[in-house]
Amino acid sequence: MYTLPELSYSYDALEPHIDATTMEIHHTKHHQGYTNNLNMVLEKYPNLAERPLEKLLFDIDHTSLEELKMTEADKKTLRNNGGGYLNHKLFWEIMNPNNSKNEALSAEIVETFGSLGTMKETFNKNANTRFGSGWSWLVRNADGKLELYSTSNQDSPYMQGHTPLLCLDVWEHAYYLKYQNKRGDYVEAWWNVVKMI
Ligand code: MN3
Numbered sequence: 001m002y003t004l005p006e007l008s009y010s011y012d013a014l015e016p017h018i019d020a021t022t023m024e025i026h027h028t029k030h031h032q033g034y035t036n037n038l039n040m041v042l043e044k045y046p047n048l049a050e051r052p053l054e055k056l057l058f059d060i061d062h063t064s065l066e067e068l069k070m071t072e073a074d075k076k077t078l079r080n081n082g083g084g085y086l087n088h089k090l091f092w093e094i095m096n097p098n099n100s101k102n103e104a105l106s107a108e109i110v111e112t113f114g115s116l117g118t119m120k121e122t123f124n125k126n127a128n129t130r131f132g133s134g135w136s137w138l139v140r141n142a143d144g145k146l147e148l149y150s151t152s153n154q155d156s157p158y159m160q161g162h163t164p165l166l167c168l169d170v171w172e173h174a175y176y177l178k179y180q181n182k183r184g185d186y187v188e189a190w191w192n193v194v195k196m197i
Contacts, residue, residue: 002042002053004028004035005089013097017189019178027092030173034084034154041077045070054158057082061159083154087135090167099195105165106197109138112146116197119148126150127170127187136187138166166194 007027012020042049048056048068060068060075060082068075106116113119119138127136130150139162141147147162150170157164168190175186 001039002035002085004032005092007092009097014095014193017192018095018175022173022175022177025177026088026169026173031084031088034081034088037077037081038085041074041081044074053082053086054156057086057156057158058161079159080154083156083159086156086158087154087164087167087169090164091169094166094196095193097193097195102196108146109197113148120191122148123166123168124184124187127168128184130170133171136168136170137164139164166197 004027007023010020011023011027014023038053045068048059048070051059057079060070060078065072065075070078109116109119113122123136123138126148127150130136130152132152134150134152134155136150137148137157139147139149139157142161146165151157168187170183170187175183179186179189
């Protein structure tokens with residue numbers, strides 16, 4: 001059974017960039033909801049539940065329903081809530097104000113994209129142009145290279161066998177209280193709470 005990951009900092013720690021009310025609702029309501037729904041669907045499939053969630057997300061996208069012995073509806077629930085569970089877990093970790101700069105990753109970003117600024121520009125563009133709800137990502141792909149893209153809904157890079165390194169939640173629940181329709185302002189402000197690069 002999965003449990004809601006504890007936040008190792010207070011809800012107001014990211015003020016003024018991310019407000020305390022948004023953080024509290026996001027963590028205790030939204031992330032808790034994904035956690036509950038993930039547990040509910042996995043209860044029906046004890047064999048699948050034994051697999052690490054990262055692998056399970058890959059497997060459900062690369063294995064037939066017949067082989068998984070899973071219904072289409074349950075697969076969708078697992079995809080949405082398994083993704084939602086892992087995506088938010090990483091999101092809280094990335095925003096930890098106690099993080100220190102990851103020098104190796106920063107150097108690799110410069111090597112891959114030319115500069116940190118260029119990477120951020122593309123990352124932000126992906127965040128701002130994702131229609132509806134989704135996430136912007138910096139991932140390590142299956143070839144071990146850094147890659148930038150966005151996904152819709154709660155789709156996780158693990159579904160493609162990629163490892164997520166940085167993620168930004170662009171669902172309205174992540175910013176609407178403070179930023180309303182100004183997603184671009186939220187995306188810009190968010191970088192102030194990322195200490196690792
Ligand atoms: Mn969210």
